Amino acid sequence: MTGTTPSDRRPADGSPVARVCVDVALPHLDRPFDYLVPAGLADDAVPGVRVKVRFAGQLVDGWLLERVDSSAHDGRLAYLEKVVSPEPVLAPEVARLARAVADRYAGNLADVLRLAVPPRHARVEKEPRADPARADPAPHGAAGVDPRGWRDYPAGPAFLTALADGRAPRAVWSALAGEDWAARYADAVAATLAGGRGAVVVVADARDLDRLDAALTTLLGPGRHVTLSAALGPARRYRAFLAARRGDVPVVIGTRAAMFAPVDRLGLVAIWDDGDDLHAEPRAPYPHAREVLLTRARLVDAAALVGGWTRTAEGQLLVETGWAREVVADRATLRARTPAIAPTGDDPQLARDPGAATARLPSLAWTTARDTLRADAPVLVQVPRRGYLPSVSCADCRTPARCPHCAGPLALRAADAPPACRWCGRVTAAYACPQCGGRRLRAAVTGARRTAEELGRAFPGVPVRTSGRDEVLTTVPGGAALVIATPGAEPVADGGYGAVLLLDSWALLTRADLRAGEEALRRWLSAAALARPGPAGGKVVVVADGALAPVQALLRWDPGWFAARELAERRELGFPPAVKMASVTGGAEAVADLLAQARLPDGAEVLGPVPADEDRERMLVRVPRSRAAALAGALHTAAGVRSARRAAEPVRLQVDPLALF
Secondary structure, three states: OOOEOOOOOOEOOOOOEEEEEEOOOOHHHOOOEEEEOEHHHOOOOOOOOEEEEEEOOEEEEEEEEEEEOOOOOOOOOOEOOEEEEOOOOOOHHHHHHHHHHHHHOOOOHHHHHHHHOOOOOHHHHOOOOOOOHHHOOOOOOHHHOOOHHHOOOOOHHHHHHHHHOOOOOEEEEEOOOOOOHHHHHHHHHHHHHHOOOEEEEEOOOHHHHHHHHHHHHHHHOOOOEEEEOHHHOHHHHHHHHHHHHOOOOOEEEEOHHHOOOOOOOEEEEEEEOOOOHHHEOOOOOOOEHHHHHHHHHHHHOOEEEEEEOOOOHHHHHHHHOOOOEEEOOOHHHHHHHOOEEEEOOOHHHHHHOHHHHOOOOOHHHHHHHHHHHHOOOEEEEEOOOOOOEOEEEEOOOOOEOEOOOOOOEEEEOOOOOOOEEOOOOOEOOOOOOOOOOOOOEEEEEOOHHHHHHHHHHHOOOOOEEEEOOOOOOOEEOOOOEEEEEOOOOOOEEOOOEOEEEEOOHHHHHOOOOOOHHHHHHHHHHHHHOOEOOHHHOOEEEEOOOOOOHHHHHHHHOOHHHHHHHHHHHHHHHOOOOOOEEEEEEEOHHHHHHHHHHOOOOOOOEEEEEEEOOOOOEEEEEEEOHHHHHHHHHHHHHHHHHHHHOOOOOOEEEEEOOOOOO
C-alpha cells in the first residue's frame, strides 16, 4: 500500500483536528470522530482523502471530512496513522449528499460512502492526466441549443432553454413511441453544458448505457463525458471516477454506480426509466437512484429530468405536488406516432374468437403475426419469463409441482429434460403429485425458449431469434423474422417492428405485488415503443382483457392517466409514495426488540407481522410523508441501541422498499 505516514507526533500548525468518518458499519458509531493531524501529514491530510486511523485498537479505513481548529472532545485525541493517498476522492458536495441519503434511509454514512467512492486503484492514480481544457463546460447560451428533437413536446423547447440559461427546471417526461430517448437526453446534456454546468445521467442497464454513450459521443464529440458502471472493472471504473473528480470531464453517465458521481458545477441530474428495479441498490442502506438524484438536485439547486416510456407513481407525485412539470406530447402528435394497439380479451374479439380468453396465442395475435411476416417485416414477441417451461403443474389436478427435498418449484429446461428444482437443482425424474398421485406435468408458465419452439412450428421457414439472459440482442435486421424476447431484452429492429405481441399478460398482472399493474404497463410500453407508427402499419396485440386499467393505459398510450390513478388508489389505501413506509425484517424477537427501542413519531402505524424468507418475519411501519425524517431517525437510533448492546441477531431496515409483500 502506498501512502504517507507521519515522521513525528507533533500536531499540525493550522487546523490540527481532522474529523473522520470511520469505515465501521455499526449504527451507534455513525458519527465523525476527531483525530489529531501530525505535522508531517499536514499537506496531504486534506478534506476528501482516504486515511488510516486507530479505532478500538484496530487500524481501520476512513474518510477525512474536514479540518478544524479544535475538538469538543475533552479527552486525549489519537493521531491519524496514515494518509492512504493524497488524492481527495470525496468531494464536499458528495459528502453532504451521502449524509442526506444516510439520514433518509435510516443508514450509516460509512455504508453510503462505500457506494459513492469506488475502491482505490493506485496505478490509475499515477497515470498522467488528460488535458482538461477541452472538457470544461463552455457557456454559449440558448442560441447554441437545437430544440428540434423536443418540438413534439410543447414544453420541451422551454425546458432546454432553461437549461442553457443556467436555470434549474424540473421535468417528468413521457416519451413518445419510437422516440430516440438517448438523443433527447443528449440534447438536455448539451443544453446544460451550454449554460456552463455539468450533468449526471443514470440508466438501468448496460444496453441503455451503450445507447446513451453513442448519442453523447455523436453530439458532443469524444472526451466530453465518461461512463461509470460496476461492470467496467476496477481500473476503468476508478479512471472514469477520477476524471470526473478532477474536473477533466463535465458529464458522467452510468448505471446506479453513477448516482454519486462527483461533477463540478452540477447543473442537471437525469434518470431514464426510473421504474426499473435495477435502479434500487441491493446493499445497505438500499437507496434508489431516483431519490438520490432528486436529493442532489435539491441540495445544489440543479435541474432534474425523470423520463421513461411510462410514468411511476413517484413521478406522478412530483407533478401533482408541483415539484416538477410534466413534458408530454399533444394528442395529435401522439396519434401520429403510436402504433395501432388492440387487446384480445374485449367483447368484439371474444365474439369472433371464443377461445381467445384462454388461448395463449389467440387468432388476432396469430393473424397479425402472419400478415406482418408476409409483408416482410419483423415481429417482436414479448414473453414474461425466460427458459423453456419455468413453472409446471400436475396435468390432472393442476397442483403446482414442487421439489420433494426443498419445496422449490419444478421446471423443465428442455423438451426431453426431466423436471428439476429451480432452487436446489435436484432432478425429480419420478415425480408424483402429492394431491392426486398423477405423474403427468403441464406448463404453468411458458418461457421464451418454448415460445420460440412453438412459433417456429407455427411459421415454418421464418427465422426465429431469441433475446434473453443467455444472449441479449442489441439490434435485428428489418426483414421478416420472429424475435422472442423477455422484458428488458427486446432488440431494436431496423425500421421498427411491423407487429409486437405481448403474451402471458396474466403472469405480470396477477403478481402479489403493489406495483404489478405499473410494472406490467412499463414492460408493455417498452416493447410497444419499438413498433412502427400506426400510419406506417405498426400493430401491437396484447393478450389481455381491454377493460383492465393497465391495458386501457396501453391502448390510449396514456401513462400519466394510469400513474394518477395508481397514486390516488395508494393515497386511499395508505401505500407509498402517498405515505412513507419502512420494513423491519428479522427474527421475531429481534424485530420486536428494535421496535420496542424505537420512539416512533406521532401517527405511526405498525402493520404485521407477515412471513418473510428464511424463517424471518417482517413488520411495516407507516407514517405521513411529513414525518418521514422522524421515522428514519427513530429506526436508526433504535438500531444504534441494539448495536451498542451487541445484539446477536441482525435486523434489516429498509425505507420505501420496492416490494412490500
